[in-house]
Amino acid sequence: MQITETYKSLQGESTYAGLPCVFVRLTGCNLRCSWCDSEYTFQGGRKMTVEEVLSEVSRLSPGGGLVEITGGEPMLQEREVVPLMKLLLDEDYKVLLETSGERPLEKVPAEVVKIVDVKCPDSGEADTFHIENLESLTARDEVKFVLSSRADYEFAREFTQRHNLAARVNAVLFSPAFRKDATGARDSSHCLLDPQELAEWMIADNVPARLGLQLHKFIWDPALKGV
Numbered sequence: 562m563q564i565t566e567t568y569k570s571l572q573g574e575s576t577y578a579g580l581p582c583v584f585v586r587l588t589g590c591n592l593r594c595s596w597c598d599s600e601y602t603f604q605g606g607r608k609m610t611v612e613e614v615l616s617e618v619s620r621l622s623p624g625g626g627l628v629e630i631t632g633g634e635p636m637l638q639e640r641e642v643v644p645l646m647k648l649l650l651d652e653d654y655k656v657l658l659e660t661s662g663e664r665p666l667e668k669v670p671a672e673v674v675k676i677v678d679v680k681c682p683d684s685g686e687a688d689t690f691h692i693e694n695l696e697s698l699t700a701r702d703e704v705k706f707v708l709s710s711r712a713d714y715e716f717a718r719e720f721t722q723r724h725n726l727a728a729r730v731n732a733v734l735f736s737p738a739f740r741k742d743a744t745g746a747r748d749s750s751h752c753l754l755d756p757q758e759l760a761e762w763m764i765a766d767n768v769p770a771r772l773g774l775q776l777h778k779f780i781w782d783p784a785l786k787g788v
């Protein structure tokens with residue numbers, strides 16, 4: 562499989578935010594979100610076998626712990642990433658899969674926590690979510706919407722209501738997008754949508770979702786990779 566990087570940090574998003582986590586970042590993505598902060602994954606990387614990735618994970622976090630498979634879009638390498646997830650589960654790792662949900666998810670092992678990033682209009686990649694994937698979501702999964710405008714918020718709110726997401730998954734997350742060239746200040750000034758404004762909308766509408774901030778961008782310089 563083609564891997565951009567493996568490293569250990571704190572999980573920055575989802576209900577697992579704040580926990581130590583090994584990240585396995587796969588190379589390649591078929592989308593081009595306007596605010597993407599992972600463009601360095603679009604090409605390059607190095608070839609590794611599934612066993613080599615497993616051994617790197619056990620070096621970084623011996624004997625278990627949290628592992629996130631991310632990218633890029635990891636499901637583009639389904640043939641290798643599904644066996645990798647099974648091996649990690651066999652070795653007692655808690656496995657998170659971060660995906661856009663553009664590719665079918667039915668082959669993902671049931672024990673894996675899927676964190677599905679449904680694209681909103683201002684990402685430039687609206688309507689890419691494979692709607693049949695709703696049937697693959699379980700009570701351990703999470704659905705995330707990265708928002709950069711009021712239009713994105715309304716899309717997320719309506720999608721959540723129409724598909725009764727709060728009853729299907731563990732958490733629905735509304736997260737303000739960060740500027741992709743953000744650097745320096747570790748605060749919400751880099752958010753494309755003011756978290757306070759988003760909070761006020763969510764309270765007014767009583768949406769069954771939680772506001773998520775990208776924790777790692779408040780701990781380290783937002784420009785820093787490998788954290």
Ligand code: SF4
Pocket residue numbers: 590591592593594596597598599600602632633634661
């Ligand atoms: S799906 Fe993820 S990696 Fe791909 S362009 Fe969008 S934000 Fe970037």
